[in-house]
Amino acid sequence: MFSENKKARKEASSPSKEQNKISQGTTFKGDIQAQGGFRVEGTLEGTLITTGKVVIGKSGIIKGEMKCENADVEGSFSGKLKVNSALLLKSTAQIDGEVITGKLSIEPGADFNATCAMKSSVKNLNDDKRSKEKQGKTA
Structure with missing residues (x-):
């Protein structure tokens, strides 16, 4: 009885594969x-x-966020x-606006008219800097 409830809760909380x-x-x-x-x-x-x-397929359009x-x-x-x-822009892509991503790949021919920030690289550098500072203080 209890194991069935746990299984149902686990399935309900896991992200959909659909x-x-x-x-x-x-x-x-x-x-x-x-x-x-x-x-x-x-x-x-x-x-x-x-x-x-x-x-976003070739005929797809998103306006917003x-x-x-x-x-x-x-x-x-x-x-x-x-x-x-990761954000992958195919050769037929058209992007306008503001982009924040971890990794960016742009095929030749894509229109990319946006401000862009690569967040994961900055975070990793700051984390490395902090760990080196901590190591220097403990030495």
């Missing part, structure tokens, strides 16, 4: 929060927040984009 999709020809206006991956082939005007990967773990962009994004790990 992929959500906004199909081509669909326009969605509003905010979306998701646990799994997300593929956008249509248009999203608003905010998309997910713990998974976001793929997006926060995710990883992202591949073939279509268009305009607004504020925060990617915790």
Whole structure:
């Protein structure tokens, strides 16, 4: 009896492996929060927040704000984009706005008209500097 409840709670709290999709020809206006991956082939005007990967297909358009773990962009994004790990811009990508990411890869041909901050590298350097300072004080 108790083991069944634990299993149900564990499944409910784990991120979904399912992929959500906004199909081509669909326009969605509003905010979306998701646990799994997300593929956008249509248009999203608003905010998309997910713990998974976001793929913006060639026909995909996002205008607004997006926060995710990883992202591949073939279509268009305009607004504020925060990617915790890796952002890959394909040759057909068009990005306008503000980008914050850990890693950035841009294929030749992509339009990248944005301010960009690479956060993970800065954090690691500061952590290394602090650890060296602590080692110097203890020696």
